[in-house]
Amino acid sequence: MGYKTILVHLDEAPHAGARVLMAAELALQHGAHVIGVALTGVSRFLYQNEMVDEEDPNLALHLDMLRERARTALAAFAPQMRALGVHSFEERIMDDEPGAGLALAARHADLAIVGQALPEQRTSGPGSFPAEVLTESGCPVLVVPHTARPRGSISVSTAGIASPGAPAPGRHVLLAWNASKESARAAREALPLLARAEQVTLAIIDADLHPAAFGDTPGSQALAWLARHGITATVALAQSPRQGLLKRPGDVGETLLMLAGERGCDLVVLGAYGHSRFRETLLGGVTRTVLETMTVPVLMAH
Template sequence: MSLKDLLVVLDAGPANDDRLALAIGLAKRFDAHLVGLHPSSTAEGSLHSAGFDTTLFDAALRETLARLEARSTKVRAGFEAATQREAVSAEWRVARGYPGPETVLHARYADLVILGQRRPDDSPLDAPDPADVVLDAGCPALIVPYAGRFERIERHALIAWNASSQAARAVRDALPLLKACRAVTVLAVNPKQGVDAHGQEPGADIARHLARHGIPVETGRSFTAATDPADEILSRAADFGSDLIVMGAYGHSRVREMVLGGVTRSILQQMTVPVLMSH
């Protein structure tokens, strides 16, 4: 599989430029078409009480629409200037509905969607929740942390391997990116041996598969007493100097992870490098 249709979600946050730079770099590497999607929900107007005087409501709505339009114009100008400067095939879209469902809709016609990690102060009307996109888009999601600069993915990729169908899907979806990395490590955290788990040699089977694709790959095992291995994954990524983590998402139900916690939820909250997730 090659990446020929990329979707990058650009809100009005401070990490926009770095996310766009990463997306443009990928578009150039794979000679791909890049779609910029800007969430610009007018749903804010529905938050005004119906008891307000109509004139006041209309004025507030007009002000909201003007502010959103100005924001959209600014983000579009940055997108078009950057893509023209780098000679990337590109187009611009504005999502007028709620960011989550709108992003999912557009992502269904892309090979990869690139979006930002949720900031603590993000409104549901400003940017999509990556968890929603990962679960419903039907394509892999590359989630970029809101802190840090990540213009390239080429040094080292860490595969968080748990032998699940979600992890296998993520590895297949990530193949174009993995082939571009100088080194790849398959990491099994607290692996369980057995026919229905990691096999007799945890990580070896998927490593052989990657090697047949010409990917320079090694395997590693890590053990932690924590029930949630997210900290161990992020710690090892730092040790390796990884600029990408590849993992399956929501091996358990999302509701269970919300209540009990889970590695997907923890990684989405604590990520320090871009993470490619598939479900």
């Protein structure tokens, strides 16, 4: 089992090159087809509702400018793919908003790679598109931190060539586990990466608060399930900071990221909570915290 179709979002962000290299290396490992997508930012619903008159010279000029920006974002994609040894790929320009367009395209992919929103973009608008892709696509999403560097985020030789034998981020994976259906979905979607990892840590936060879910030995059933897939993992139990007189649990997202840092993990796998933005329901607090403060790639499934 592996990722056979990988979608990667291309834009003019400084860390876009890290996404391309990650997509290339995963493609080499899994024999995958890579689809590079750039979006104009013009919602497809405007066209469907005939709200756009492309005969308007001012509007046509604006659309041409937006499409030229998308073409610029795509310009280096094909040369990079060829240089890295990836021969099965295609590029697309979509007239749509980033979140809606990528979510639509990702419904025909095994994995979508997007960039973490920059701090100034974290709003309910276009900057929140990683969360929208996650909730609307039905596809696991690998989010690359905006601090990633094109050469530092994956295994690339001095000649700029990604090796199909070397693991992408995922040498040491932190698998967040709370025995929920969301964490189970994320673990299943991450199996191709977990199988290649040198080390897998099953992170369980605040197990004492959920005795019915974990039983006497937290994580034992998950370890047995992973072992049947040939994956050896170890359990790391941690407790979030307890707050107030009632000692309520603190920020689980921060605790997960701290644990990942302490253990030297280079990938976090997380089941995401939340619903469609059209229901105006925000993603769960753990998901928001991780998306905003992550410094390593995070694979999320919803």
